[in-house]
Amino acid sequence: MLILQNLSFIHPNKDLLFENIDLTITTRSKIALIGNNGTGKSTLLKIMAGLLQPSAGTIHVNSFPYYIPQHYGQFNQLTIAHALGIDEKLKALHEILNGSANELNMAILNDDWMIEERCSEALAHWGLSDIDLTAPMKSLSGGQKTKVFLSGIVIHQAEVVLMDEPSNHLDKAGRQLLYDFIKTTPAALLVVSHDRKLLNLLNSVNELSKRGITVYGGNYEFYAEQKRIENEALHQDVRSREKALRKAKEVERETLERQQKLDAKGKKKQEKAGLPTIMMNTLRNSAEKSTSKAKSIHAEKVGSIASDLTELRKELPDVDKMKFGFDNSNLHKGKTLVTANEVNYQFEDQQLWKQPLTFQLNSGERIALSGLNGSGKTTLIRLILGELEPKSGQLSRAQNKTVYIDQDYSLIDNHLKVYEQAQQMNESGLQEHEVKIRLNRFLFSKETWDKPCHALSGGEKMRLMLCCLTISHQQPDIIVLDEPTNNLDIQNIEILTSAINDYSGTLIVVSHDEYFLNQINIERSIVLKE
Incomplete structure (x- = not known):
């Protein structure tokens, strides 16, 4: 059990983040912690994990929690065993087995003779059976790093687990393993996530805001319905x-x-x-x-x-304020925009796809592009955009305007300020006050117009990107979204969903977020196999 009482946290600059937080995690409870960016979800998890000290309040812990962070850069210089906190125990075990059964080694091992077996089983469960515990963390992909820390739950036999955005770096198969684990684990869970499918597996949603924590006694669908009634x-x-x-x-x-x-x-x-x-x-x-x-x-x-x-x-809610408002008169629904016939691409002497691709993209369609990491999704996007040409087969493109929005929103120029970025996209010649009205509609008040773009959060960059598309006024024929929800909180995902559903052109989406794909009414998929 873990109990928070009257917990408060004040930043070093004296800004209050949250106060009077009460929360109880009981045996086998599965709790979602949600809230807008900046409300302090990750900070609260770090306090519970003992990595930060609260400004006020008390924490009562029966079983010290196991913590899975959102970011792993701080572990890059460590071995996998060190990052998992088991390097000393493994070292003691090996020294004991080699004849050095001194008091210090026995104390470190603490009768945990099965530590190596648990490591092997846990890593194998998450698809990491070929991973060497002495390998550096920096040699792993983002998804593999997540799986290493997920393996640590069983390795440490954790009774309380704190997870911060655990599905962020996982592909579809990895997410399914995570979902299955959440459904079956006897451990108590507190999960910060924007993955609505994951949140639906938890039996309580706790919403963190400046007013404190509001408890909704059900999964995410229940929470969303209650919020709808409240709204x-x-x-x-x-x-x-x-x-x-x-x-x-x-x-x-x-x-x-x-x-x-x-x-x-x-x-x-x-x-x-x-x-x-x-x-x-x-x-x-x-x-x-x-x-x-x-x-x-x-x-x-x-x-x-x-x-x-x-x-x-x-x-x-801010969602309803943010619509594209495009003029749809130039779109011809059903018009063929891209035709691919037996298309393939080649790296050195190796064909990218075992089976060449044949497909057609028509105006107004909503298409998901799926496949495992390394299956060539980015290459196919570049072929569709005209940045690459196929090495075999035929690919024809009708004259069209395409906008590619990646998860880093790299169309935003980090050297510009917010208002300067909006003006740069002002192809329709809007007056200054009209541009500022659009910025306000997308939650950019006067105080933010001189904010540098590099200082914007993922959600802010997404909103600025949407705002700039409305300012440019000319509706793109195709919008390509590449993992658009990865760096967004739930509020900003809902804003993106609402805006995308207001768009009537062709939509191509790469995403592991099945809930998001359902919400934006995807009609069919192009599945890539290596």
Whole structure:
């Protein structure tokens, strides 16, 4: 069991990240920890793993948790055994078996005579049976590094496991192994992930925000439904407040008009009555005070409703604001854009695909491009884009505009600032204020217009990329997305999904995220085999 009580964390620059966090991980519980980028999910996991100290609060641990980080660069100079924290134990075992059964070696081994067998079995389970524990971590791919740390769960016989984006570097087969493990493991899990298929395997979703942790007692589908209900209620509150604001302004106007008519009528009566000037001034001042008081009362009421409405609008989801808004008149649905007949590519004397490729891409289609790592997905994309020509077969391309969006959003120029990048894509000649309106719509406020692009997060680069496409105005015939969700949180994946579903051109997607592929309505797949 692991219990957090009143946990808070303040950055060294004194910025508060989160406070008063309460969380309990019990035996066999399987918990998702979600939240927007910057809310502190990874920081909270590091605190629970003992890698960071909280600013306040307490942590109670019965079984020290096993931690799988999101990034592995810090381990590159270590051996696999060292990265797993078992190098000393393996060394002690070998020295004991070689006759050096001294007190220190026995203490380090701690009667764990089966450590080597567990290592072999665990690594083999994750498809790493040919991995040498003395090999450097830097010799492994990202997916292999993830599998090494996943192997460590069984090697360390962990009872509580903390995972930070465990499916990020895994291919389809690796993800399936992870899903199967999550379903069957007796260990308690706390998982930070944007992989919605994975999140649906967990039985509780905990949402981290500046307000703390909100617990939803179900998987991701249950959470999404509850959020939908919450958002509908929020929209209803906004509509109700908007109606109340209109009514309050109408009452304010009618009251002031009525008061002004009464004042004018009273003034005429006073003039007809021939009242002394001093009395006239007194009555006029009294009427002005009455009018001013009425104005103040109504202005305060209108201001209060407007303030409440502003706060409610801040809580509205951002997804609906971000649409492409392309002019679709130039698209001809069903038009053949690319035709491949017995196409193959060659590296030195080796054909890339055992079976040459024959396919056709038509305007308006949504196609997934799938295959194992090394199956030639990137090469095929470059053939479609016209950056490469096939070594055999025929490939014809109709005149078209294609946009290629990779997982690093490299179309964004890191040397430019946000506004400069938007202007660079302003092929339609939008006025400055129009460009800034678009930036605001994609959550780039005035304070961010001078922010350098290299300082943007993955989600921010994605939103800027989408914004720039709307600014360029000319709808591309084909958009190619290469692992677009890898560096995004759930909020930004939903923004991307909504924007893509607003696009009516041809879509080609490389992704291991099956949930995302379903959400963007993929119609067919081109499967590559080596």
